Amino acid sequence: MDGMHVMLDASESKIEASIGFSRKWNAREAGREVVKTAIEKLKTPPSFFLLFSTIHYQDNGGFKELLKGVWDVLPKGTPLIGGTVSNFINNYGCFSRGATALAVSYPNIDIAIGIGKHTKITPKSAAKQCASMIKKGLKDSKYDHKLIVDVISGPTIPKLPMIGRFMNVDSRVVGNLLAYFFVDFFSYLGHGIGKEGVIIEELSYLLPDYQIIGDSAGERLFNYQFVNDKVYTNTVVALGCNIDLPVKVNAAIVSHETKKTFRITDTTFDNRIITRIDNKPAKDVLFNLLEVDKTQFGEFDDFYYKTSVYFPMTFEEKKENTLGVCGLFGDNIVLHEKIAGKNVRLLSVTGKEIIGNINDIIHKSNHFSPFTLIFYSSLYSYILHDRTHDIKEKLDKYYGNHPYLAVGSLVENVRIKDKYPSVRVYSFNMFQLDVPNFENIFTNEESN
Amino acid sequence: MQEDPILDVLNDLLNYDEILACMVARHNMISVMPDQSRFKPEVMQIWDIIKRAMDDVFGVIREYSQAGLGEIEFRLQDYEALFYIFPDTENALVAIVPALSNKGLIEVEMENARREILKIMENKIETTP
Numbered sequence: 228m229d230g231m232h233v234m235l236d237a238s239e240s241k242i243e244a245s246i247g248f249s250r251k252w253n254a255r256e257a258g259r260e261v262v263k264t265a266i267e268k269l270k271t272p273p274s275f276f277l278l279f280s281t282i283h284y285q286d287n288g289g290f291k292e293l294l295k296g297v298w299d300v301l302p303k304g305t306p307l308i309g310g311t312v313s314n315f316i317n318n319y320g321c322f323s324r325g326a327t328a329l330a331v332s333y334p335n336i337d338i339a340i341g342i343g344k345h346t347k348i349t350p351k352s353a354a355k356q357c358a359s360m361i362k363k364g365l366k367d368s369k370y371d372h373k374l375i376v377d378v379i380s381g382p383t384i385p386k387l388p389m390i391g392r393f394m395n396v397d398s399r400v401v402g403n404l405l406a407y408f409f410v411d412f413f414s415y416l417g418h419g420i421g422k423e424g425v426i427i428e429e430l431s432y433l434l435p436d437y438q439i440i441g442d443s444a445g446e447r448l449f450n451y452q453f454v455n456d457k458v459y460t461n462t463v464v465a466l467g468c469n470i471d472l473p474v475k476v477n478a479a480i481v482s483h484e485t486k487k488t489f490r491i492t493d494t495t496f497d498n499r500i501i502t503r504i505d506n507k508p509a510k511d512v513l514f515n516l517l518e519v520d521k522t523q524f525g526e527f528d529d530f531y532y533k534t535s536v537y538f539p540m541t542f543e544e545k546k547e548n549t550l551g552v553c554g555l556f557g558d559n560i561v562l563h564e565k566i567a568g569k570n571v572r573l574l575s576v577t578g579k580e581i582i583g584n585i586n587d588i589i590h591k592s593n594h595f596s597p598f599t600l601i602f603y604s605s606l607y608s609y610i611l612h613d614r615t616h617d618i619k620e621k622l623d624k625y626y627g628n629h630p631y632l633a634v635g636s637l638v639e640n641v642r643i644k645d646k647y648p649s650v651r652v653y654s655f656n657m658f659q660l661d662v663p664n665f666e667n668i669f670t671n672e673e674s675n
Numbered sequence: 676m677q678e679d680p681i682l683d684v685l686n687d688l689l690n691y692d693e694i695l696a697c698m699v700a701r702h703n704m705i706s707v708m709p710d711q712s713r714f715k716p717e718v719m720q721i722w723d724i725i726k727r728a729m730d731d732v733f734g735v736i737r738e739y740s741q742a743g744l745g746e747i748e749f750r751l752q753d754y755e756a757l758f759y760i761f762p763d764t765e766n767a768l769v770a771i772v773p774a775l776s777n778k779g780l781i782e783v784e785m786e787n788a789r790r791e792i793l794k795i796m797e798n799k800i801e802t803t804p
Contacts, residue, residue, distance in 0.1 A: 252690060283691075314783055322787065323780035324691070528775040608779035613746070613759075613786035615779070 242472070242662070243269050244598035244630045247278075247328030248319045254288030257326045258296020265330040272302040273330040275338050275466055277376065277600070278309030278453055279634050280326040290451050290458040293326065298456050306338045308464045309453040310378035310444030313605035314615070314635035318628060321619040323608070329600055329632045335471040339364020342454050343426070343463045346380050348414040350422035353463050354429035361434060361467030368469040373437040374476070374658065376600070377465040379426055381443030381450050381637045382553060382563060385418035394554035394561075395527025402557015406500045410556070417461040420499050420553065424564045424650045426463050427640045431648040437467070438476045438644050440658045442602045442636030473661040475593050478641045480549055480654045481584040481604070482539060482574035487516050491569045501560040508558035516573065527555055536609045537576055539653050544568025547649040551606065563638050564650050576653055578610050582617045588655055589625045594667045596659035598630040603655045605635030629668040680795045681707045684788050688770065689713045693781050695754070696722075697770040699792065702733035706766060718754065718771050725751060725771060732758060737765045750774050757782070759789045761796070768792060 247265025249257040257280070266273060276297075284293045290311075301307070314323040341360035343353030361375065384394060396402045413419035421443050430439060444450040452459045468474075489512055493503035504512035514521060517534055524530040535552045542548055545567035554561035585603075592599070608615045622631055641656045642648035681699060686709050688697045695718040698708040711719070718725070728751055736744060740760050747758045747767075757778070759768040768789050772781055 286692075314780055320787065321783055323783040526775065532775065532778070605779075608783060609777070610779070612779055612782035613789075615783050616786055 241271070242331070242333040242597050242660075243271065244329065244331045245269055246317045246319070246630045246632055247330060248317060248325065249327075250322070250325045252283070252287050254284040254290065254292035255296040255299075257284065258293040258298075259300050260296075261326040261328050262297050262300040265328045266301070269330060269332050271332045273305050273332045274336050275331055275468070276301060276305050276307045277329045277466070277632075278307055278326070279312045279315055279328070279632075280309070281314065281322075281324045282311050282449060283324050284326070285449065285451075290453070294453060294456050294458060306340050306466065307453065307455050308340055308376070308378060308466045310442075310464070311449070311451045312442070312444065312634050313637065314608055316615075316619045316622060316633040316635075318631060321616045327632060329598065329630070331598065333470070335370060337365055337368035337370060337469045339467040340454060341463075341465040341467060342459070344459070345417070345461055346422055346426060346463050347417055347419050347461050350425040351429050354426040355433065357463050357465050358430055358433035361465060365467050365469050370469040370471045372470050372472060372474045374468045374470070374474045375430065375434065375437045375439045375441070375465050376468070376658070377427075377430070377439060377441030377463060377640065378444050378452050379421060379423050379441065379463045379640070380452060380461050381421045381423075383418045383450060383460075384448055385413050385416050395530075396556050399557040402555070402559055406502060406556045406559040406561070407495050410496050410500065410561075420496075420561070420563065421638060423638055423640050427642065427648040427650055430465070431642050434467075437642070438474055439640065439642035439648060440476055440600070440602060440656050441465070441640050442634060443638040443640075470660070475596070475659045475661050476641065476643050476657070477588065477592060477659075478643060478654060478656040479584065479588050480541075480547070480651060481581050481607075482549070482576045482653050483580065484541075485538075485573045485575045487538075487573040489513075489516060489571050491566060491571060494566065495559070498565045499562055500556070501562065501566070502558070509560045510555055510558045513552075513560060530555070532609060536606055538573045539576065540571045541574055542566065542568030543570040543572060545649070547647070547651065549574065549651040549653055551652045563652060574653070576610060578614060581607050581611060582614070582621065585618055585655055586621045588657070589621055592625075592657055593659045593661055594669050595662050595665040596668065597662060597665060598659070599626060599632075600658045601631070601633035601655065602636050602639050603633050604639060604653045605637055606652055608635060625669050627668075679707060681792050682709060684791050684795070685709045686713065688784070688788055691781070691784065693772050693776045695771045695773065697768070699766060700729070700733070700769055701765045701767070702737050703730060721752060721754070725754065725756060729756060729769065732756070733765070733767070736760055736767055740765055757785060759785055761789070761793060
């Protein structure tokens with residue numbers, strides 16, 4: 228085995244995986260390098276290529292240039308999807324700037340790419356377009372094990388004339404106007420909340436045999452999705468994969484329950500904005516519960532980074548779903564996604580808990596996978612800061628040089644076999660293959 | 676003359692929009708600093724007061740770095756100064772960022788820079804005759 232690249236015999240066929248990486252600032256050069264580093268060690272061309280980059284190429288040549296660089300080197304016809312991410316961890320390090328990729332080569336695999344447009348305004352129809360392309364592309368596939376890797380346009384904030392971009396409005400009147408009337412208008416502009424829940428439910432319904440793992444592309448302001456040589460916004464892109472090796476998807480939410488609970492009594496924007504809690508203005512009740520005073524916060528970012536980010540919500544009715552506060556419009560609380568019930572319990576997260584739980588999840592993961600792909604909450608970094616490097620240390624401790632790529636996501640989505648799909652924050656979701664005749668990838672005695 | 680590789684690391688940090696100024700410094704002494712023309716103009720307006728506050732913080736660093744002080748930060752007006760101390764020294768990598776920026780992401784790259792500079796420092800020690 229070579230560093231960050233692996234090749235093995237499985238079912239008399241060869242599977243290879245490799246991680247690509249670039250820290251170049253110039254988009255074109257980064258595109259070339261991320262492919263070069265990924266494929267130079269592969270003996271056969273990749274069956275698929277997952278590409279992720281931070282937002283920085285937006286101002287350093289643009290994402291079209293990044294993809295031009297990619298296709299300067301990547302063999303023509305290789306199926307490619309990807310998108311922008313907040314940060315990422317791979318065998319090379321832990322970064323919040325750069326480009327990275329996972330290239331996998333295997334003969335007993337069928338791949339189809341799906342894309343659905345206008346997710347903000349018509350998420351269901353976007354999911355249908357995407358599912359239909361995957362169904363069509365894989366209709367003749369003879370392989371039994373099925374997975375979808377998706378990248379969905381996450382929440383974006385529109386830039387309004389004279390007002391600019393905002394996530395927090397103090398005025399009760401303006402906040403109510405936004406919450407009840409204008410927020411819908413953002414969707415027509417291709418902006419606003421991500422609608423990941425609708426998309427994943429529809430994909431799961433239309434493709435019931437598939438396990439799903441994915442993320443919302445990007446940060447809170449902008450995000451982009453990639454399909455082959457095209458750059459998109461406001462889309463869902465997905466890689467449908469049928470393979471003859473068992474697919475393992477593991478998922479966990481890293482947090483603990485607090486005793487703080489409340490009951491949602493009124494919502495708007497199709498259950499994505501909480502207007503009343505226990506029949507009182509929502510923001511006041513949340514602030515009381517968190518024991519904070521609105522005079523403490525000059526602006527939303529102060530509340531978001533210092534308090535809100537430590538307290539995601541879950542629902543007594545569906546504990547697999549977790550949500551965070553995305554903005555405050557007057558008395559109303561804007562969420563990342565639809566509520567999954569009326570009875571909310573606040574969760575709490577600490578840095579120590581994140582590191583400890585991730586260690587346990589990796590320790591219990593499959594020992595016989597040629598690569599590991601992870602979608603984890605980029606909110607971890609908001610708590611861990613430079614100690615995000617500790618996650619990298621845990622991954623190295625168990626996987627060593629075996630290829631792994633962990634992508635930092637704003638909102639994660641997952642569907643494990645025979646379970647309901649869920650959209651969540653603060654989760655750590657892992658895709659591996661199960662190849663029993665493969666060497667044990669756990670690298671040291673301590674980890675066994 | 677050969678470019679200082681530490682300067683390259685600092686110049687790279689200045690490519691980030693959120694990093695307004697950065698340097699490697701110690702009490703009353705700036706060890707390596709990029710060309711000040713690369714600092715964002717807004718930080719230069721309050722540079723004198725930031726510099727004075729930094730010097731006071733370096734007094735604390737000198738006192739406690741041997742005890743394991745790793746990081747320190749302060750907020751002054753609309754700016755925050757982040758100090759990443761090099762273990763067992765009085766030197767720190769310092770960056771000035773806007774208050775309330777996403778430090779979660781910035782500090783991942785600050786840590787990468789600190790590690791890179793440490794490596795350079797160790798190599799310098801090894802190669803010095």
